[in-house]
Amino acid sequence: MHDHETLESGPSRRDFLQETGAVVAATALAGAATMESPAAELQPGTGGGIGPNAVKITLNVNGRDVQTSIEPRVTLLDALRNYLDVTGCKRVCDRATCGACTVMLDGKVVYACTVLAIEAQGRQIRTAESLYNDGKLDAVPAAFVRADAQQCGFCTPGFVVAMKAVLDANPQAAPAQVEKGLQGNICRCGTYEQMRDAIYALCNTKRGN
Amino acid sequence: MPWPTTRRVIGTRVQRLDGNEKATGRAKYSFDINRPRMLHARILRSPHAHATIKTLDTAAAEKVAGFRAFYLIKKAGAEVFFAGDEIIAVAADTEEHADDCLRAIRVEYNVLAHQVKEADSLRSTTNTTGGAGVTNVNAGGDFTTDNFENAFAGTAATVQADYGVGVISHQCLESHGLVAEWDDKQENLTVWASTQAVPNTAEGLRVHFKMKPGEVKCITNYMGGGFGSKFGPDIQGIAAAELARTTRQAVKLMLDRAEEVTVGGIRPSAFGNVKIGGTKEGRIQAFEVDCYGTGGVSRGATVSFAILPYVYGPAVPNIKRLHRVVRTNIQTARAMRAPNHPQNSILTELAIDDLAARLNVNPMTMRLANLPPDDVAEAKTNPRGYIAQRGSIYRAEIAIIRKMCNWDRDWHVPGAQKGTIKSGMGMALHTWGGGGRGPNPTRVTINANGTVLAQSSSQDLGTAQRTLMAIIIADVLGLQPTDITVTLGDSSFGPSTPSGGSTTAPGTSPAILKAAETARDAFLTALAGRLNVQRNQLSIAPGVVVNAANNQRIPFRDACSQLGVPNVQANADWPTTKELQNSAPLREEWTTRLTNQGVGGVQIAEVKVDTETGIVTCSKFWAVQDCGLIINKLACESQVAGGVIMGLNYALYEECIFDRVTGRQVNADMEFYKLAGIADMPPIQVHMHDMPERGVIGIGEPPTIATAAAVGNAIFNAIGVRVPIAPFTPERVLAALANRRAGNP
Ligand code: FES
Ligand code: FES
Numbered sequence: 001m002h003d004h005e006t007l008e009s010g011p012s013r014r015d016f017l018q019e020t021g022a023v024v025a026a027t028a029l030a031g032a033a034t035m036e037s038p039a040a041e042l043q044p045g046t047g048g049g050i051g052p053n054a055v056k057i058t059l060n061v062n063g064r065d066v067q068t069s070i071e072p073r074v075t076l077l078d079a080l081r082n083y084l085d086v087t088g089c090k091r092v093c094d095r096a097t098c099g100a101c102t103v104m105l106d107g108k109v110v111y112a113c114t115v116l117a118i119e120a121q122g123r124q125i126r127t128a129e130s131l132y133n134d135g136k137l138d139a140v141p142a143a144f145v146r147a148d149a150q151q152c153g154f155c156t157p158g159f160v161v162a163m164k165a166v167l168d169a170n171p172q173a174a175p176a177q178v179e180k181g182l183q184g185n186i187c188r189c190g191t192y193e194q195m196r197d198a199i200y201a202l203c204n205t206k207r208g209n
Numbered sequence: 210m211p212w213p214t215t216r217r218v219i220g221t222r223v224q225r226l227d228g229n230e231k232a233t234g235r236a237k238y239s240f241d242i243n244r245p246r247m248l249h250a251r252i253l254r255s256p257h258a259h260a261t262i263k264t265l266d267t268a269a270a271e272k273v274a275g276f277r278a279f280y281l282i283k284k285a286g287a288e289v290f291f292a293g294d295e296i297i298a299v300a301a302d303t304e305e306h307a308d309d310c311l312r313a314i315r316v317e318y319n320v321l322a323h324q325v326k327e328a329d330s331l332r333s334t335t336n337t338t339g340g341a342g343v344t345n346v347n348a349g350g351d352f353t354t355d356n357f358e359n360a361f362a363g364t365a366a367t368v369q370a371d372y373g374v375g376v377i378s379h380q381c382l383e384s385h386g387l388v389a390e391w392d393d394k395q396e397n398l399t400v401w402a403s404t405q406a407v408p409n410t411a412e413g414l415r416v417h418f419k420m421k422p423g424e425v426k427c428i429t430n431y432m433g434g435g436f437g438s439k440f441g442p443d444i445q446g447i448a449a450a451e452l453a454r455t456t457r458q459a460v461k462l463m464l465d466r467a468e469e470v471t472v473g474g475i476r477p478s479a480f481g482n483v484k485i486g487g488t489k490e491g492r493i494q495a496f497e498v499d500c501y502g503t504g505g506v507s508r509g510a511t512v513s514f515a516i517l518p519y520v521y522g523p524a525v526p527n528i529k530r531l532h533r534v535v536r537t538n539i540q541t542a543r544a545m546r547a548p549n550h551p552q553n554s555i556l557t558e559l560a561i562d563d564l565a566a567r568l569n570v571n572p573m574t575m576r577l578a579n580l581p582p583d584d585v586a587e588a589k590t591n592p593r594g595y596i597a598q599r600g601s602i603y604r605a606e607i608a609i610i611r612k613m614c615n616w617d618r619d620w621h622v623p624g625a626q627k628g629t630i631k632s633g634m635g636m637a638l639h640t641w642g643g644g645g646r647g648p649n650p651t652r653v654t655i656n657a658n659g660t661v662l663a664q665s666s667s668q669d670l671g672t673a674q675r676t677l678m679a680i681i682i683a684d685v686l687g688l689q690p691t692d693i694t695v696t697l698g699d700s701s702f703g704p705s706t707p708s709g710g711s712t713t714a715p716g717t718s719p720a721i722l723k724a725a726e727t728a729r730d731a732f733l734t735a736l737a738g739r740l741n742v743q744r745n746q747l748s749i750a751p752g753v754v755v756n757a758a759n760n761q762r763i764p765f766r767d768a769c770s771q772l773g774v775p776n777v778q779a780n781a782d783w784p785t786t787k788e789l790q791n792s793a794p795l796r797e798e799w800t801t802r803l804t805n806q807g808v809g810g811v812q813i814a815e816v817k818v819d820t821e822t823g824i825v826t827c828s829k830f831w832a833v834q835d836c837g838l839i840i841n842k843l844a845c846e847s848q849v850a851g852g853v854i855m856g857l858n859y860a861l862y863e864e865c866i867f868d869r870v871t872g873r874q875v876n877a878d879m880e881f882y883k884l885a886g887i888a889d890m891p892p893i894q895v896h897m898h899d900m901p902e903r904g905v906i907g908i909g910e911p912p913t914i915a916t917a918a919a920v921g922n923a924i925f926n927a928i929g930v931r932v933p934i935a936p937f938t939p940e941r942v943l944a945a946l947a948n949r950r951a952g953n954p
Binding site: 019040071073074078081082085088089090091092094095097098100107118128129132137138141142144145146148150151152153154155156157160173179180182183184185186188189190191192193194195196 | 844853
């Protein structure tokens with residue numbers, strides 16, 4: 001399906017969301033995580049376990065340690081967006097399909113909607129915001145801008161992070177390899193044609209027909 | 210006030226001004242707004258497609274940790290008409306707690322009969338969708354040309370078949386919703402909304418709360434997709450604002466994905482039995498269609514077949530249409546990118562290719578033989594409009610695309626290829642109105658420090674509207690677009706027209722031009738006074754003010770510093786409707802020179818069909834499109850390629866699937882509701898057919914219209930068998946092939 005690493009932490013959020021209907025999906029989101037409480041079981045040496053009440057956590061986001069208090073059921077995505085105001089990662093499908101929430105965890109891309117925040121402790125979390133520093137724009141988002149590979153832009157930070165991760169891992173990647181790294185992301189506005197221009201520009205390859 | 214004849218920036222390829230912010234996640238969309246002490250709200254929805262609410266018990270929910278307030282949307286006794294219909298909204302301190310509250314609410318329903326499939330509902334004997342009417346079927350308007358009885362007499366060939374396309378969802382990536390916050394005295398409301406209509410959204414809330422003008426402010430700096438589905442506060446916006454008032458805290462209410470798909474908007478389906486007959490040269494002699502579609506529980510204002518046969522109507526002498534609107538227990542349809550047109554394109558273009566094959570005529574020849582003629586009468590009043598020159602536009606565009614795709618070399622007779630994987634080419638045409646109107650007041654301020662500010666309340670949905678404003682102003686002032694600071698998306702600036710129907714570029718561009726030119730003139734006048742020269746001695750050249758009195762070229766910034774006042778400012782807008790009505794010269798200037806209506810486009814798809822798996826891959830795509838005067842070529846091409854991709858999704862992947870028994874959508878998600886990823890999409894070659902003399906027209910809708918029909922025809926060309934219903938899924942392709950093998954026509 002996609003090349004994103006998914007952290008398996010007990011029953012996937014995908015499974016319990018496959019019930020029918022808006023109401024079930026709408027209301028079950030947080031519920032199953034609480035009931036299954038897989039996260040608590042994963043924490044060694046905490047005696048009675050943690051949760052369901054909020055616990056203090058420290059996350060390393062874009063090179064800075066930040067603290068907040070969250071219930072163990074809170075995803076990394078929601079912790080970033082709702083508790084830490086880091087909103088470059090977007091919530092769209094919330095179940096590992098669209099890639100809008102893509103962030104790097106120790107250099108590898110993950111769907112932040114499918115990682116629990118408490119599991120991300122002690123790891124380096126990188127979001128799209130990190131690709132703009134002291135007025136300097138990273139080559140990947142710069143290529144998106146030049147090629148106009150974004151319209152509404154809601155999917156774009158996810159694509160940018162996914163592309164950045166491919167090129168970080170393999171700076172010599174060929175366009176086809178970069179494109180493969182984007183297969184876990186969806187754009188509704190339809191920016192793929194321009195995105196290919198951006199990919200070829202980043203790979204210093206001329207685009208034929 | 211004409212468009213400048215030599216355009217330095219207008220029409221070039223300009224990167225969007227906000228590209229960096231968006232690409233690095235620093236742009237704050239409404240979904241991203243976090244206010245101090247902000248609460249989160251959610252909505253409880255009916256799981257039943259049709260029911261009455263027997264009892265509603267919120268006692269347990271009120272005891273849930275973090276609970277703050279309810280907003281009741283439907284009382285006990287009320288009837289719900291689709292699964293997802295809103296019952297009650299709840300606010301809590303966190304999203305997690307809001308979810309807990311929803312789960313603690315007990316609702317008992319009296320479940321009633323429902324219909325969610327068009328074909329079932331068409332045969333309904335009862336009304337399950339509310340309102341007047343004994344059944345779910347409404348007459349949708351019939352039309353017959355004179356003497357239709359003999360319409361098919363003497364045709365060289367006639368084909369009759371069913372065609373259609375199902376219901377799809379807008380699937381905006383940023384869901385519907387907003388953040389609402391009242392001031393301390395509860396007198397003023399501010400919302401950050403994901404909307405295509407900033408002032409309308411503020412107005413909708415103002416009316417709901419019976420407030421005075423100016424007391425509600427809507428802000429939309431960035432917007433994550435609308436496609437026609439976001440024109441007001443909606444029920445969730447009202448609920449958020451009500452909850453914010455009750456709790457005296459900011460409230461965020463954004464739909465989750467299942468809700469977005471279930472209530473955020475659908476494009477109506479369309480199914481029709483088409484009979485089409487033509488002469489041996491390929492001229493269509495008669496077109497008869499009996500069609501229906503559903504726009505959900507609504508009466509179907511947005512399912513209209515009145516433009517059948519699509520594009521070619523004016524060239525077809527005999528036409529008969531029978532049309533029914535079938536109501537179903539699913540959400541109300543909303544306008545979706547070129548409302549009606551893609552469906553009508555499918556019902557027309559597929560039938561044309563089937564007739565072409567029967568007549569043994571090349572589909573391109575067939576289309577050239579049936580182009581709507583240039584309208585001579587219209588040429589007298591609006592010579593630059595689409596209607597006056599549509600035949601010529603299509604002919605020119607077909608000539609261009611024919612070369613681009615090498616049609617003469619690569620097109621073959623339907624089904625001519627051997628092998629299991631077969632390729633084919635197909636084409637289709639489209640049109641769209643576009644055109645602009647006011648009010649779209651625009652302000653341009655030139656400051657003594659050399660900065661230039663542009664303001665309007667319009668919105669940038671991803672169309673690069675910000676950049677469009679900067680391009681026009683930069684062109685007039687001799688600057689670069691990056692020299693202009695643009696603020697938009699704030700209703701407190703004043704009115705603006707909603708962004709729907711490809712009307713924003715034409716609706717705003719002339720007002721921007723006028724504001725820029727007025728500001729320029731005020732600037733040069735003020736400067737002339739300071740420099741003690743005649744106003745007409747001063748002019749603008751790139752980056753400088755030229756003083757003809759002494760041949761001096763003053764850098765723009767230096768000139769600003771010599772203004773002697775903090776700034777010069779100009780406001781401009783469209784003439785009022787009344788002024789336009791009363792003045793032919795004004796009408797001509799604003800609606801036939803600065804802007805115009807109607808565009809034509811031609812698209813061609815190349816597909817590969819695996820006849821063993823039924824999988825269709827679109828391998829190449831070509832689009833030729835006019836949109837009058839192009840402001841930003843880069844953004845225009847993005848719009849066209851994006852429209853094509855949306856059309857390819859429509860052709861191959863996406864469809865809302867409803868379960869007959871439960872009445873729920875089974876794929877209210879992004880997993881089983883299929884949308885293309887980058888690997889699924891072909892290279893798309895876009896050619897903008899530049900017609901600057903036509904004025905600005907608008908580009909959002911047209912490029913998504915013909916795509917699905919072009920793909921459908923390419924599939925037919927590849928396998929020689931018609932797959933009649935979109936999306937053209939592997940299952941449907943295999944079914945069509947099996948049907949042919951079984952010896953059916
Ligand atoms: S929001 Fe995480 S993959 Fe869609
Ligand atoms: S740019 Fe809008 S979804 Fe990709």
